Amino acid sequence: MQKIVDFEKCSGCYACFNACPKNCISMKPDEEGFLYPEIDNEKCIDCGICQRVCPVLTKYKGYPKGNAYACINKSDETRKLSSSGGIFALLAEHIISQDGVVFGAAFDNDLNVCHMGIRDIDELKKLQGSKYVQSKIGDTYKQAREYLEAGMKVLFSGTPCQISGLLTFLGKDYENLVCQDIVCHGVPSPLVWKEYLKFIENQIGAKAKKVTFRDKSYGWKRYFVRLDFDKEKKYTQPFNRNLFMKGFLENLYLRPSCYDCHSKSLERQSDITLADFWGIEKIHPEFFDNKGTSLVLENSEKGRQLINAISSKMHHKKVDIDSALKFNPSAYRSACIPKNRKRFMKLLCAVSFKKAIKQNVNNNFIKRCTNLIKRFLLKVIK
Ligand SMILES: Cc1cc2nc3c(=O)[nH]c(=O)nc-3n(C[C@H](O)[C@H](O)[C@H](O)COP(=O)(O)OP(=O)(O)OC[C@H]3O[C@@H](n4cnc5c(N)ncnc54)[C@H](O)[C@@H]3O)c2cc1C
Known part of the structure; x- marks a missing residue:
């Protein structure tokens, strides 16, 4: 057995890893940090179980809308x-x-x-x-x-x-x-997450101990990302200003x-x-x-x-x-792939998270001003 399913379709669900009777599948990261099954052909007996349990190849029926x-x-x-x-x-x-x-x-x-x-x-x-x-x-x-x-x-x-x-x-x-x-x-991507952690730990000068992606201290709709570090340091930022969340919500990685x-x-x-x-x-x-x-x-x-x-x-x-x-x-709808995804990943590997993200998230000054004016006008109209 050479491969289970096409690379771009594999969701990294681990069904094949769990089902292999010979334990000959290991999950290995690609250059973007996502895990994919790798088969040890020396041990593989070609039983086909990994393909039978792959949810991309064997679709399980869903329930009608309830x-x-x-x-x-x-x-x-x-x-x-x-x-x-x-x-x-x-x-x-x-x-x-x-x-x-x-x-x-x-x-x-x-x-x-x-x-x-x-x-x-x-x-x-x-x-x-x-x-x-x-x-x-x-x-x-x-x-x-x-x-x-x-x-x-x-x-x-x-x-x-x-x-x-x-x-x-x-x-x-x-x-x-x-x-x-x-x-x-x-x-x-777990790799992008790790690179973000390195970047923020460097900036704060301490090791991150705890992460809250959805801190609701200032409300649920405008949640904050909060990181707690050793040396009693902490860092909080509205989700729409946080660099990791920006890239996530723009589907970059x-x-x-x-x-x-x-x-x-x-x-x-x-x-x-x-x-x-x-x-x-x-x-x-x-x-x-x-x-x-x-x-x-x-x-x-x-x-x-x-x-x-x-x-x-x-x-x-x-x-x-x-x-x-x-x-x-x-x-019901998959995220759209941004045109600059490849460019971001290249820069991440070659330079740094900070450079890669700053050059690729939508940080346009004019757009930010327009949004501020829109929000202000909406408040006035209400
Ligand atoms: C990657 C991701 C994307 C999401 N996208 C949307 C979205 O587009 N729209 C939307 O309405 N909701 C989205 N959600 C779900 C939403 O954020 C809440 O998890 C959900 O509303 C349940 O909230 P809760 O308050 O009941 O429980 P919570 O306590 O917030 O939910 C915790 C549950 O989420 C599971 N969970 C947390 N992180 C992960 C992870 N990385 N992988 C798998 N399971 C995880 C935990 O196992 C736990 O069971 C997303 C969640 C994740 C993790």
């Missing part, structure tokens, strides 16, 4: 640590209270993003909040299967492509599995497969989908308090039961799914 809700966790403390309405935490608390296991993305000690499983409520904070870097799945699909086979409840949270990978890897339905995905804009995502569809493969409820202040202003509101899609019967089980712990309202998704095109 109900949608605006949801807010009644605990403001939990919501503060979450990106939107804190609904993931409610799902996780429920599964853990039933002696189950929850898988999601966490930072490791070096601020890499990796999936991990937790069984203890005290560990939940590690999984809360969005990390805007592609998460390494590692062998968590295999771990999840062991728990499922032992009859334990499992909640697996991830991007749509990670849920596709888990489902094709498992290859059968488990009554005790709940899959929850997020509406995903696309995942940034998403994984190549994100520009034509194979898992993006309104027929979701997960039982539940979570998203930021952008536009809530226009549709249902009573659900907007600028502390975070989630859009929750109930895709399957299992999803309906779980949402019902946590309903007493949240404020919620059924909403029209099409009106809600109008404000969130990432739910």
Whole structure:
């Protein structure tokens, strides 16, 4: 076996890595820092399992569109640590209270993003909040299967492509599995993230210890990126001024497969989908308090039961799914590839993050002034 799937289609979901009976697949970074499977041909027995579990080649059927809700966790403390309405935490608390296991993305000690499983409520904070870097799945699909086979409840949270990978890897339905995905804009390169960290640590003169991509201290809509360093130093910046977030939101360093995502569809493969409820202040202003509101899609019967089980712990309202998704095109449309993506990556490798980003993000002075005037006029009109 030479390769599993075309390079630009591979989402790095790790299904092949987890399924190989000879453990002859390793995940190796390319020059942009994204991980791809590499087969050890000496050990490969050409069994074809890696291709059978590849979600690009074997598409798992999604559920037809279901109900949608605006949801807010009644605990403001939990919501503060979450990106939107804190609904993931409610799902996780429920599964853990039933002696189950929850898988999601966490930072490791070096601020890499990796999936991990937790069984203890005290560990939940590690999984809360969005990390805007592609998460390494590692062998968590295999771990999840062991728990499922032992009859334990499992909640697996991830991007749509990670849920596709888990489902094709498992290859059968488990009554005790709940899959929850997020509406995903696309995942940034772990290498670019590391280069950003180097740049900011240099600027601050200390080592970063903790990252909060969605600090809501000044509100949910204009969230801040916050980094805490050793020597008691900290750095906060509005998301639209932060260089890493700018490049992310301008799609400069998403994984190549994100520009034509194979898992993006309104027929979701997960039982539940979570998203930021952008536009809530226009549709249902009573659900907007600028502390975070989630859009929750109930895709399957299992999803309906779980949402019902946590309903007493949240404020919620059924909403029209099409009106809600109008404000969130990432739910069904892949990000566009910018013309200068290649140029950015070349500069990143040859020069530095700072130079590469400054020359490639939209920093146009005239545009910034126009936006300021527009915002001012909008305020005056209101
Ligand atoms: C890369 C990325 C892009 C996103 N793009 C959009 C978007 O375009 N539109 C939108 O409405 N919402 C998007 N979201 C989702 C949104 O930011 C919230 O995660 C979602 O609303 C759930 O919020 P919450 O408050 O319920 O829970 P939170 O506590 O904020 O959610 C935490 C959950 O997100 C998972 N998660 C965090 N980082 C990652 C990661 N790198 N990879 C996989 N899973 C991760 C954790 O495992 C955990 O289960 C994105 C999230 C990520 C990570």
